[in-house]
Amino acid sequence: xxxxxxxxxxxxxxxxxxxxxxxxxxxxxxxxxxxxxxxxxxxxxxxxxxxxxxxxxxxxxxxxxxxxxxxxxxxxxxxxxxxxxxxxxxxxxxxxxxxxxxxxxxxxxxxxxxxxxxxxxxxxxxxxxxxxxxxxxxxxxxxxxxxxxxxxxxxxxxxxxxxxxxxxxxxxxxxxxxxxxxxx
Amino acid sequence: xxxxxxxxxxxxxxxxxxxxxxxxxxxxxxxxxxxxxxxxxxxxxxxxxxxxxxxxxxxxxxxxxxxxxxxxxxxxxxxxxxxxxxxxxxxxxxxxxxxxxxxxxxxxxxxxxxxxxxxxxxxxxxxxxxxxxxxxxxxxxxxxxxxxxxxxxxxxxxxxxxxxxxxxxxxxxxxxxxxxxxxxxxxxxxxxxxxxxxxxxxxxxxxxxxxxxxxxxxxxxxxxxxxxxxxxxxxxxxxxxxxxxxxxxxxxxxxxxxxxxxxxxxxxxxxxxxxxxxxxxxxxxxxxxxxxxxxxxxxxxxxxxxxxxxxxxxxxxxxxxxxxxxxxxxxxxxxxxxxxx
Numbered sequence: 001x002x003x004x005x006x007x008x009x010x011x012x013x014x015x016x017x018x019x020x021x022x023x024x025x026x027x028x029x030x031x032x033x034x035x036x037x038x039x040x041x042x043x044x045x046x047x048x049x050x051x052x053x054x055x056x057x058x059x060x061x062x063x064x065x066x067x068x069x070x071x072x073x074x075x076x077x078x079x080x081x082x083x084x085x086x087x088x089x090x091x092x093x094x095x096x097x098x099x100x101x102x103x104x105x106x107x108x109x110x111x112x113x114x115x116x117x118x119x120x121x122x123x124x125x126x127x128x129x130x131x132x133x134x135x136x137x138x139x140x141x142x143x144x145x146x147x148x149x150x151x152x153x154x155x156x157x158x159x160x161x162x163x164x165x166x167x168x169x170x171x172x173x174x175x176x177x178x179x180x181x182x183x184x
Numbered sequence: 185x186x187x188x189x190x191x192x193x194x195x196x197x198x199x200x201x202x203x204x205x206x207x208x209x210x211x212x213x214x215x216x217x218x219x220x221x222x223x224x225x226x227x228x229x230x231x232x233x234x235x236x237x238x239x240x241x242x243x244x245x246x247x248x249x250x251x252x253x254x255x256x257x258x259x260x261x262x263x264x265x266x267x268x269x270x271x272x273x274x275x276x277x278x279x280x281x282x283x284x285x286x287x288x289x290x291x292x293x294x295x296x297x298x299x300x301x302x303x304x305x306x307x308x309x310x311x312x313x314x315x316x317x318x319x320x321x322x323x324x325x326x327x328x329x330x331x332x333x334x335x336x337x338x339x340x341x342x343x344x345x346x347x348x349x350x351x352x353x354x355x356x357x358x359x360x361x362x363x364x365x366x367x368x369x370x371x372x373x374x375x376x377x378x379x380x381x382x383x384x385x386x387x388x389x390x391x392x393x394x395x396x397x398x399x400x401x402x403x404x405x406x407x408x409x410x411x412x413x414x415x416x417x418x419x420x421x422x423x424x425x426x427x428x429x430x431x432x433x434x435x436x437x438x439x440x441x442x443x444x445x446x447x448x449x450x451x452x453x454x455x456x457x458x459x460x461x462x463x464x465x466x467x468x469x470x471x472x473x474x475x476x477x478x479x480x481x482x483x484x485x486x487x488x489x490x491x492x493x494x495x496x497x498x499x500x501x502x503x504x505x506x507x508x509x510x511x512x513x514x515x516x517x518x519x520x521x522x523x524x525x
Contacts (some may be wrong), residue, residue, distance in 0.1 A: 051238075064259065098369050113344075115346075118331070123348035125232075126340075128339055128341065128343045129339060129340045129341045132341045132342070133341070134344070139344055139353075140341075140343050141343070141344040141345075141353075142335065142343055142344065142345055142346065143346050143350060144328060144331065144332075144345065144346060144348060145328075145347070154346075157346050158349075161344075161346050172353060173344075173353035173354045175352075
């Protein structure tokens with residue numbers, strides 16, 4: 001990848017310290033979810049001219065492992081970038097715009113979680129199963145009570161699920177919090 | 185109209201006090217087993233005399249309705265009956281694991297060859313004290329739980345649920361319900377808010393013990409919400425729960441009611457207040473039942489309820505004489521009720 005291509009990525013916001021997460025999510029910069037995620041990760045909200053540019057920019061960052069979060073129309077960009085960049089180790093895909101873009105570029109072997117709001121009327125009726133079929137070995141998460149803008153409508157839940165998935169991928173099915181009521 | 189026998193699974197022995205929670209030391213172990221055998225016999229009799237459905241409630245820490253898990257009794261009934269629908273009215277959503285319940289109902293629907301009906305409720309104040317539920321959250325818990333169960337029954341592939349009250353990172357219910365896409369689901373119609381939720385969600389409603397005018401008001405609210413959501417409920421979508429004391433004639437029923445009044449033990453709520461036998465229905469009369477009388481009086485009230493939109497009567501027998509009441513009901517009441525359409 002050339003540096004010129006990587007230059008076609010604009011950084012919109014940066015927050016936090018920790019393992020890197022790159023977010024292609026315009027609304028995230030203004031959402032409380034960013035601050036919640038930034039407590040655990042170094043989050044960089046970017047605008048990428050293309051999947052190729054995003055892949056080049058991540059590869060040039062020198063990081064060994066990067067999580068990518070993308071929403072809406074940018075889901076397709078993130079999936080295409082993941083096919084070209086082995087540094088992308090996990091993807092959280094929020095409110096994709098239909099199944100077709102996801103089917104076209106399933107994003108390579110990196111583990112994926114797809115977040116869909118239960119009130120998102122723009123999603124196909126069979127959205128959960130359709131995304132899971134389009135992205136083998138993915139996890140589909142129904143975010144109860146949220147529409148398309150999950151980060152704005154349920155910021156804590158959004159940050160918790162996304163963060164948990166970046167941390168543990170498929171093992172996020174196991175809780176790490178104790179069930180003890182009064183341990184001491 | 186369809187008829188449903190509301191069995192109690194009640195304790196057949198004597199207890200010193202029914203103040204909730206009733207101390208377990210008052211429960212004779214053998215009598216508890218006998219109570220359950222009696223309940224099964226009553227449910228079988230209800231099928232034999234012509235009831236269309238039988239129903240089981242969920243209640244805790246009390247001899248009155250000894251069914252903390254209605255699904256267990258439903259499983260037993262499913263193996264002792266062959267025709268009646270078996271209605272779980274209902275699992276108390278704030279007290280249960282919705283996914284586990286979805287799995288159990290999948291089992292029950294298979295065991296009964298598709299005869300299960302279910303009503304998810306939020307429970308009464310004493311039920312909320314059972315496992316320490318916050319009463320202020322029960323409505324939201326119940327609504328979220330219902331949506332989770334419906335998803336669990338209909339999603340073809342595993343999914344995760346990130347709710348406000350429930351989190352399940354893996355949901356993949358086996359066995360699927362016998363009925364496709366799932367058993368009929370009822371919801372409370374007792375408040376405007378719940379009736380509107382049911383209409384919006386495409387659920388049926390159950391109204392308990394209310395006077396006919398209130399029933400009509402709630403059905404109207406429900407139907408308006410359903411129409412706004414693009415569908416039209418029928419009488420089969422509205423269940424009315426009531427208590428009855430019946431007889432060959434009105435005077436026969438009145439004599440039974442007097443016996444019930446004389447023998448009724450004092451019941452209390454967790455706060456110590458007397459439990460309202462009439463469930464808030466000012467038309468319930470001194471005996472606290474919604475249906476009191478012979479066939480003519482009974483049918484007249486049933487027709488009023490039908491005109492209000494009710495299609496299913498869920499009827500509990502007040503007082504004693506269960507077998508006699510059920511046989512009489514099957515002989516003189518059920519055939520006439522079936523003619524009301």
